[in-house]
Amino acid sequence: MKMCRTAAIAAICMCGSVFAQEQDRKFEVYGFADLNITKYWMEDNAAFRGLRYDDKLRVDLSHVNTYFDFRPNGNTRAMVELSFQGDPVANRSTAGTTVYTVSQGGAVNTVIGTLPLPAAGETKVSETQGTTLEGNSKIRALEGIVYDWGSFSIERAWMEVQFNDKANLLAGKFITPAGVWNVDHGSPVILTVKQPFQTGLVSIFPKSQIGIMERGRGYIGDVDLDYSAYLSTGRIHNTDETRNSLLIETPKDLAVGGNLSVNFPVASGLKIGASGFSGMQKQEYRQRIVKVDITKPATDAANEAAGLVATGKLDPTGIASYIQTKVGEYVATQALNPDNHSYDDVMKAQARENVFGVDAVLDVKKFSLQTEFNQQRIKNQLKNDSLTKTTGFYGLASYKIPMGENARLTPYVMYERVMQEGADNNAGTFMSGSNTGTPGSVLEGFQTYVGGVNLRLFTNFIIKAEYSYADVLTQGIYKDHETVFDAGALNIQFSMAF
Amino acid sequence: MKKLLTSIFVLAAAIAVAAADYIVVVNKGNSIASIDKATLKRLYTGKSKDLGGKVAVPINQDMTAPITKGFLTDVTAQAPDAYKEFWVAQQIKGLGSAPMIQRSDASVIGVVSNVPGAIGYVAKASVTDAVKVIPVQ
Incomplete structure (x- = not known):
């Protein structure tokens, strides 16, 4: 299997080239791949462990991205970028179903057990109603989520006139x-x-979108102006339950955005850009309502036999076990009965998201400075428009040192800071609680310090070595345990374009 | 010593002039009469696809050829290695592919004479009637 994959990559490498001699290049295949060696240093109870990080040495094929570029004529182009990523790009529900009782007011009472995992492709019962046990109007089931490590995704697929x-x-x-x-x-x-985290883990701007875009370029003397404006379905969430965030119910669900950048012939080049985005974040899940009629056995003896009563008193553990058993029976026997179930879409999150950002890149001979400032403002429409504001900034400075033909060493330093205010909603923010009233995270944000070298050995081959230190800010609440929230990392990357 | 430095300077200047010694040619059917370096740079860096109202087809020569080095340094302010690196980046960003390469002046002239939007550079001695020479302003 491994050999097949290597052969496939080699074949791709051979058929693509940046510089081709054919006169008629209607179809091209090219791409890039990178291998990462990563070592984190963090304490045993570090917050980063909750974000899927580990302090064991990790060697992984992080990306193999292949581009399929088709240009049937001078005015049309279609491109697909297929990506294999070592990082998780999708979530999957495999952790079983937790069943807990819910009172009339909707407050969660007691977790009463876990249903077995459904078989692949089987519809899960998310909620049951109609129990006649005292104090329980319905039984709600939640699904656990785990991450898939390594998967394929389509980074982009578009056609252009x-x-x-x-x-x-x-x-x-x-x-x-x-x-x-x-x-x-x-x-x-x-x-x-x-x-930077703000364009990766946090993604202040949506990474990609589905829609239509108008883009182009104008010139004022030696100054180039690039623009783009788009209409889309908005931010794409990589969770299965939010696939329906792509559905448009009203025109307000459509997202709009754009970018304007100006390239000045100043020094060795100066680019200044501004970007904006406005869209809805909707996360719905579809639940199947199954009518469940669970009644207590008619006689005391039967109650005792069923475990509902112990030593003459109602036994909560026995009740829970009894409900779990009965729900399981209903799932097995009645869930597909057309007269016994219905579907309901439940809005888990609904928020208006506005994002804007500015960026600049300045090149002065061998010196380069790059910076971005981005801010996301989310109004949770399920919580009185409560505002969550995420602000990110980074600055990157580098200096190119030529090392003969085709080779170059570029040391660099970078500082990034990402802060969040009002993280008390469940609108897709990186430190959110939930819309059921769970308090928001105590985390205020984080800052990272990065230093490294980029060694370009050939036009297409690069080795990078970098150390970074992430300092998580906790509003001073855990000031005696600040290092628990920090992590250092050494990364070595081998990158190749083909 | 002063004489030596002057000689070195004159020699260096002569080499620089020689390296930039190229003639820009387009298809005879193209109405364009001249071109400025900013426009040339946009064409050879993929920023512009318009050449006199036709879809531009810029043509490079082999990256190791002296004429290529002279042209790219003069027009894009990039040596061939940096230019190749630039196009690797453009591809990864999804912004297009590098111009096609022809291995000789004759090949460039052959393509330019057959493709309405083609533009290339050749040595002065290689120019024929099959193509139109446009001055670079």
Whole structure:
């Protein structure tokens, strides 16, 4: 299997080239791959462990991205970027179903057990109603979530009609044109090993969207102006239960956004850009309502036999066990009975998201400075428009040192800070609680310090080594345990474009 | 010593002029009369696809050829290695692919004479009637 994969990659490498000699290149295949060696240092109860990080040495094939680029003529183009990623890109419910009782007011009472995992492809029963046991109007089931490590995704797939320099119309899934680093997402293009959190883990701007985009370029003397404006389905969530966030119910569900950047012939180059996005975040889950008629056995003796009564008193443990057994029986026998179930879409989160950002890249001979400032404002419409504000900033400085033909060493330093205010909703923010009233996280944000070197050995091959230290800020609440929230990391990356 | 430095400077200048010694040619059917370096740079960096109202097809010569080095350094301010690196980045960003390469002046002229939006650079001595020469302003 491994050999097949290696052979496939080698075949792809051979058929693609940046510089081709054919006169008629209607179809091209190219891409990039990177291998990462990572070592984290963190305490046993570090907060980062909850974010899937580990302090064991990790060696993984982080990306193999392949581009399929089709240009049937000078005015049309279609492109698909297929990505294998070592990082999790999808969530899957496999942790079983927790059943707990819910009172009339909706408050959660007692967790009463766990139903067995459904078989692959089987519909899960999410909620049951109609129990006649005292104090319980319904029994609700929640599904656990685990992460898939390593999976394929379509980073982008679009077709474009190119009218002229000023106007091009694109439709499909596209990378959000925002800032510098959201577009420069391939390791051969990125100076550092890791992207800033605000364009990765946190994703202040949506990474990609599905919709239509108009983009083009104008010129004022030697100054280039690039623009893009799009209409889309909004932020794409990578969880199975939120696939229906792509559904449009009203025009207000459509997202709009755009980017404007200006390239000045100043020094060795100066680019200044501004980006904006406004969309809805809707997370729904579809539940199956199954009518359950669980009645207590008619006689005391039967109650005792069923475990509901112990030594003459109602036994909560016995009741829970009894309900669990009965729910299981109903799931097995009645869940597919057309007269016995219905479907209901429940809005888990509904929020208006507004994002804006500015960015700049300045090159002065061998010195380069890159910076972005991005801010996301989310109003949770299920919680009186309560506002969650996430603000990210980073600055990256580098210096190119030529080392002969094709080779170059570029040391760099980067600082990033991401802060969040009002993290008390469940609108897809990176430190949120839930819309059921769970208090928000105590985390205030984090800052990272990064230093490393980028060694370009050939045009297409790069080795990077970098140390980063992430300092999680806790509003001073855990000031005596600050290091528990921090983590250091050494990353070595081998990156190749093919 | 002063004489030596002057000689070195003159020699270096002569080499620089020689390296940038290229003639830009387009298809005879193209109405474009001249071109400025900013427009040339946009064409060869994929930023512009318009050449006199036609879809531009820029043509490079082999990256190791002296004429390529002279042209790219003069027009894009990039040596061939940096130019290749630039196009690797453009591809990964999804912004397009590098211009096609022809291995000789004759091949460039052959393509330019047959493709309406083609533009290329050749040595002055290689220019023929099959293509139109446009001055670089």
